[in-house]
Amino acid sequence: MPYAPDGRWTAPEFSLGYQVIDWIEAYLVHGPGDVQGQPIVMDREYSRFIVDAYEVDRRGRRRVTRAFLSRPKGRAKSELAGMLVCAEALGPVRSDGLDANGQPVGRPVTYPFIRCLATEESQAGNTYDNVHFMLSEGPVYDAYPGLDVNLAKVNIPGGGEIVPSTASSASKDGGKESFGVFDETHLYVSPELHSMHKTVSRNLLKRKIAEPWALETSTMYAPGEGSIAEQMHGDFMKVLEGLLEHPGLLFDHREAPQVSIKNKAELKKALRYVYGPAAEWMDLDRMVIELQTMQEHEARRYFLNQPTATADQAVDKDAWDAIEVENDIKPGDQIAIGFDGSLRYDATSIVGIRLSDGLIFPIRIWENPHTSEDWEVDVLEVDAAMAKAFAEYRVEWVYADPAYWQDIVGRWAVEHGDKTVFEFWTHRDTPMANAVERFRTGIQTRQIFHVGDKTLTRHVMNARTREVRAGAVLRKESKKSKNHIDACMAAVLAVEARADAIADGRLRKKRYRAMSY
Incomplete structure (x- = not known):
């Protein structure tokens, strides 16, 4: 179920995503950055992603078991991941039957165990940084008494926790995750990070009733590095080719059209396209100037979100x-x-x-x-x-x-x-x-x-x-x-x-x- 950024999007017949969006906008504020502490108003593009990610079947069971969100640098992917972590901890994210109109009604997960994966041993990770701020500020803190928010983990009232993890800690923990976030998986190139990804992915198979799932966020990868993002893209291509069955995969990728980096007018138009609604608050004029000074493969990969080949690719x-x-x-x-x-x-x-x-x-x-x-x-x-x-x-x-x-x-x-x-x-x-x-x-x-x-x-x-x-x-x-x-x-x-x-x-x-x- 790839995302069609040109507007050809068909909403799922059944989805808890609308309730999840309402909960986020009602209880959370923006994380660290220029608009920190301000109320969240979900833009249309990310709203579509959430609706797709929370699609359910007629019985109310989740259809997406792994979602991959690919956007350019600066598109607030980690913040979105943080919002979904908070919702998975407290919000109406699993089906509790149907309403009078035959639509699913959401309920919280019983004992949510959520893991935010970081690439650096010395850091909690961008996703957890957002979670820590969002659950410490704004309406959610007063609405959910008993939240215990600290730098090491979040204890959820009624049972459950949110933990930041690194490669070493995740590999040693036989957890039973209800939700896992792998942030910036284009950086997951080392054996340790691959092992962490594999361990947590296995853990997500342990709790059938909780309907566990994973979210992976990334900018586009450098082909040949063997990153988890590259593997995921490869799996998606195999799904399209009919070589791999993965009905639970949501691959949501937005990529700029091919333009000349040296043509400033074309480049700005491409940036406006790939950043979507975020283009309204990005300094595109400055980005155009800065991209002229970068190596082309870096500009294309990080800001146009194109999987850019290295100079030794055999065929263009x-x-x-x-x-x-x-x-x-x-x-x-x-x-x-x-x-x-x-x-x-x-x-x-x-x-x-x-x-x-x-x-x-x-x-x-x-x-x-x-x-x-x-x-x-x-x-x-x-x-x-x-x-x-x-x-x-x-x-x-x-x-x-x-x-x-x-x-x-x-x-x-x-x-x-x-x-x-x-x-x-x-x-x-x-x-x-x-x-x-x-x-x-x-x-x-x-x-x-x-x-x-x-x-x-x-x-x-x-x-x-x-x-x-x-x-x-x-x-x-x-x-x-x-x-x-x-x-x-x-x-x-x-x-x-x-x-x-x-x-x-x-x-x-x-x-x-x-x-x-």
Whole structure:
């Protein structure tokens, strides 16, 4: 249920969010900052998020188990998280039946245990700082006698608590959270923070009646750092691709359109868009000036909320998007194939490319879901997929990386001819650098195209380059990264196979009419 920032938003049929908003506005004040102590009036954009986050089904059960809120720096994400912590502690956040109109009626959580996660060992965290102020000031303090608010934790009248936690403390505590807040998850890159995230996420599974859930807030991540924010974005993309079931995920991301940082008028317009209602109280003119002095990837990531690639990204996203065309691949088309495989840890990919026009399409991609250490690709399934490709298309040339697959690649050569199936060792720098150069040049000059497959696109966007004497070769952003690039590697081999097939005179121009674009 992603958020549509252009206004195409459909309210859930049932939601406690409206009551939560009313409670926040009635009992809380703004946290530390320019407007601290002033009454809260929830803006439209964050109101929509709260309504989505508190959607319930016809029985009154929560539908969202994990919400991810992505906004630019300065958009008061931590303050919003603090408001929701206070509401989860005291407000009408769980269903207590239906009213006369068939709408849910809210009630407080019985014994709420809420954890605010901080990234620094020496700090309570931005979310808890807001909670501490909000529960110490304003109407809530008088309305809920018995609140015990201090820097270490908040004791809730009737039982329950709000605690700030760091990586070390959370990992040692077998808590039973009813709500957890992970603030600024683009910073969750260390093993300790990953462990904290995993521990608290497990704890949220312990209390069925309390309907626990988690809120993650972040600005956009730096691709390749392996942050929790990057993992969450990757999971969401897999949900869209149908590769992962996560019905309880709410992914609410607002990103500025692509503009030139040097064009001040365009930049200001983009800032106004990405900050939404907050643009009215942001100093956009100053931001435009300051962003001119920053490194571009920092400006885009923190203030335009764009997941900005590092300089070593193999393929520019805009260039890749520009060569997407309709998929009109047909049985009998002349094609070349690239194959890159892994037995256990990574992915295995068979990618085709039509000889006549360079249209790239995935034949089959298998990915390790990283849910079990025992997973391995079904070798017989891969073999059958290659056989089916030969039966369905006129396969003229195959380049296959034989690492881990040497026996099978050898058998393919026997079955389909050693003038059709060739080994291509991707660890050899010079031929690989030449193939990568052909692939990237084909994208930039629009000599090759692709059908817009989301999994293939994700692999291409995950790919990084490493400079060697012969040029640039492909690599993952880190050796232990779970972001697959194997389909990109197979696409590179397919493009190289096509070029060699054409050079060998195998293109039947009279039988196959090239597409026009």
